[in-house]
Amino acid sequence: MSTATGKRGGVMKTVRLHAAGDLRMHEEPVPLPVDGEDLIRVAAVGICGSDLHWFEQGGIGDARLTAPFILGHEFAGTTDAGLRVAVDPAVACGECELCRAGNPNLCEKVVFAGHGRQDGALREYIAWPRRACFPIPETLNFADGVMLEPLGVALHTVDLAHLKHEMRVAVLGCGPIGLLVLQLVRLFGVRHIFATEVLPHRLEAARALGADECRLVEESAVSLSGIEPPDVVFECAGANGAVETAIDILKPGGRILLGGIPDDDRTSFRASVARRKGITFLLIRRMKHTYPRAIQLVENKRVDVRSLVTHRFPLEKTGEAFEAAVRREGIKVIVELT
Secondary structure, rough: OOOOOOOOOEEEEEEEEEEEOOEEEEEOOOOOOOOEEEEEEEEEOOOOOHHHHHHHHHOOOOOOOOOOOOOEEEEEEOOOOOOEEEEEEEEEEOOOOOHHHHOHHHHOOOOOOOOOOEOOEEOEEEEEHHHHEOOOOOOOOHHHHHHHHHHHHHHHHHHHHOOOOEEEEEEEOOOOOHHHHHHHHHHHHOOOEEEEOHHHHHHHOOOOOOOEEEEEEOOOOOOOOOOOOOOOOOOOOOHHHHHHHHHHOOOOOOOEEEEEOOOOOOOOOHHHHHHOOOOOOEEEOOOOOOOOHHHHHHHOOOOOOOHHHEEEEHHHHHHHHHHHHHOOOOOOEEEEEE
16 A cells, blocks of 8 residues: 555655666655646556666666666656646656657657666655546556557657658568557558567567567577568667668668667667668657657557566566566556555
């Protein structure tokens, strides 16, 4: 049961990352919302691949852990007013040139939950800007609400692909993002979806969710013989081997969407083949303006997020949740607080 009073001035449980692999439970004051913020009682938090970079490596890309902080950017909960909400973890400034141009995901002043020095949602309460809180219908549970954030990323990824119904598509890497991309691609009525994955249970999920052809692959780059070249490849594995495979199988003039985050913060490939094929590479930066669409897709049962949530842990067992996610057990691991 929560140690918080439910009112301002109480205390709450939090989980802070002190160093790579070192998560510790704390008791801290319930945050005080300022103007424009809601106090949210957190109900569920998803563990994302980027969270695992922080947990395993003490950072992600060029951002490093400098003080104990709270992870968690996929989350849903209930406001003080009793409103059930899914929360956008990215709060752009809204005033810079990038924001005014309709690209808040590229805002250089963005505040992002669970990244850098901004505490995230692995705690009982969080104060967050009201404009980033999206009411969810009663037909969605809190775990569904958690999945709206990765679904938003998948939506933005597919938006950038400019798909047409007659295209052939490949999805390399069938973790949560890859499986969401796969479902969205299916909605476009593309001609054929090819999927690869290193874990058999995730490949089975891809097959169940609509992949026409599935292959189990190794971690390293592979030459996939007998594949009719796709027009678009979604690289969702975060491995250079998958990037090489994408280049090898892609149709000349095609697009590669780089959605994975490599462990060493580097993406490399043979330039001669990519140049000869005239490949367009697009890198994915979070999402933009996707929450309303994500909610509608889940509410109308056009995208299945519920079956992707395979492991649930209480806040007190957050360390076990991260270990399960590191081992890539199941598909999506979440921490539940209610």
